[in-house]
Amino acid sequence: xxxxxxxxxxxxxxxxxxxxxxxxxxxxxxxxxxxxxxxxxxxxxxxxxxxxxxxxxxxxxxxxxxxxxxxxxxxxxxxxxxxxxxxxxxxxxxxxxxxxxx
Numbered sequence: 111x112x113x114x115x116x117x118x119x120x121x122x123x124x125x126x127x128x129x130x131x132x133x134x135x136x137x138x139x140x141x142x143x144x145x146x147x148x149x150x151x152x153x154x155x156x157x158x159x160x161x162x163x164x165x166x167x168x169x170x171x172x173x174x175x176x177x178x179x180x181x182x183x184x185x186x187x188x189x190x191x192x193x194x195x196x197x198x199x200x201x202x203x204x205x206x207x208x209x210x211x212x
Contacts, residue, residue: 118124139150176184 135150135154136147139146142149
């Protein structure tokens, strides 16, 4: 459990979320006093529990839905998509940089 907590705190997106959106929710909840903060926290934890339970159920159910070859094909398609997407972003970035420096 400690390693899970450390992984969350070390995630820069976690820090950014709590420093921006999360802080806004806490400040809004504070308008309702101590119980506003408590209800926000409980609601936030329950939302995480429901979401990750649905994700876990989908992954567990997907094991029976996907065959090994279909899974490997899906992963290969995703990999190709990411490579093409990265190439497009690199190309667009170089084009924009070239336009600025020209």
